[in-house]
Amino acid sequence: MTALTNRYDFALFFTVKDGNPNGDPDAGNLPRMDPETNNGLVTDVALKRKVRNYVNMLERPGYAIFIKEKEPLNKKIAEACEVKELPTFQNTSGKWETKLAKTRSQEDIRLLQEWLCAQYYDIRAFGAVMSTGPNAGQVRGPIQLGFARSVEPIMPLELTITRVTDVDKEEGEMGRKHIVPFGLYVVHGFINAKLAEKTGFSDEDLDLFWTALRDMFDFDRSAARGEMAAQDLVIFKHDSALGNAQAHRLFERIEVFRKSGEDTVPVGDPRSHNWPPARAFSDYEIRVNDTDLPSGVTLLRPW
Template sequence: MTESIKNRYDFTILFDVENGNPNGDPDAGNMPRIDTETGHGTVTDVCLKRKIRNYIETVCEDKMGYRIYVKEGVPLNRSDKEAFVAVGVEEGNVKEKKKADPDLDSKIRDFMCANFFDIRAFGAVLTTFVKAALNCGQVRGPIQLGFARSIDPVVTQEVTITRTAITTESDAEKKTTEMGRKYIIPYALYRVDGYVSANLARKVTGFSEADLQLFWQAVINMFEQDHSAARGNMAVRELIVFKHDSELGNAPSYKLFERISVQRKADVIAARNYKDYEVTVDTNELPEGVDCIRMI
């Protein structure tokens, strides 16, 4: 098994959207998610992880050790069954197997971590079969992301659209076009902070250096294979990484994140481009044992 990572990392991603909906809220008619108190836009961690999973799946194409556990059209129990087969468990012999091998649950967990990249990276709730009385519990992944938040408050625009194709024969007798609507944000720059725990990688999932490099690649390109008319133009603009020279870290995360400043330029009234912002990273007198790497 590949050796797990040795260093803790804290990182910040800056990404933007132009004339699109970065993350619709199903409870609000699929409008872009907004903090109702401040007007800032938000994008969930689940949305960002989906993009990363999709990129990994596209690049690796079910390569051994780099499959995706949480994916569209594949029930989780279907993947769970593979682990049961690997350790010789069937629904009828669970009790006997557990008596003979008290570490059976951990062996199933290790199999899942070794075969599925997203479990190794983000963790998962491995409930497996309820009837089988096998429960690997919650695997806590070394990579954690928060919600992305826009730098400035956003304005959501409702755009009316038409189409010439009519749905039904009866409607075609009455009208020649149908109306619809979509929601867009003209422009917004978002920031999300994240963490990579070498301690959890070593103790739980075995997340390796090769996995980490693939993760950085996926972050940088997570919108490049995911273009859609609904999301407009989206791109990762900055990936700023603080690398600690130890497993547990050399400085608090918040002190490192505070060194990153993103400000709209003084002469810009309404930002409509990434160049309307100024991004600075204070690398003077970094805490001992911490390096700053701007990957984009």
């Protein structure tokens, strides 16, 4: 498979209903928020985890996942060393000789990265830090995501629940559950074709990424996350590897509107302040100005 040759900038819109899309462990697992605006936040790490979990279900050669829960990374790097017949720098007691590993040549690191990129989809897509243990250096991936942010402020609810935590107790205990009644979030993403050349990220890999963005929430269900769903994907495809326009200028063409009955106003318009709160994606409308697009830029809306 040949590496990607086009740059892409994209915006993914998704909704959450009666769930916690990304709890903050430093705040009692409350939904993450911008304290100045009360807009909800979802980290890039949380979204990439969902993509990884989706791709992992394919169980196809060349589409393994490098970063998994409860799976040490050093063993996978050591496997690459064994395949390439390079030292793992592991002593007889099983510990990694860190000082020796740091002396590994750049050519050997290149060979290890080439093999690891071919085996693991998430390294090809997102990159990885592999300078620990046997030391395979660092790979910068072509796909970069920002934080997702709700288009309007959210109002998290803290609900009291009963739960059973001790099998020797007949009665339950009181607990807390945090939810966002409803929120529409948007995350901006960027795909660098020049970095794709280095990792081998291909058009086939990209097609799988778009599919993962569409379906990842359907395979990430839990009582805590409520109902989450991908709603719209706006893609700006560039004719060249370096791109034909600045990403932020392209994102300015995307506008989100609030709807109530027959009335439609831009999000944040004072006229909508007395409207009922949004409780469905149908309360919004996403518009993209596709007139006079910069030369070499194509608008795609695959869903």
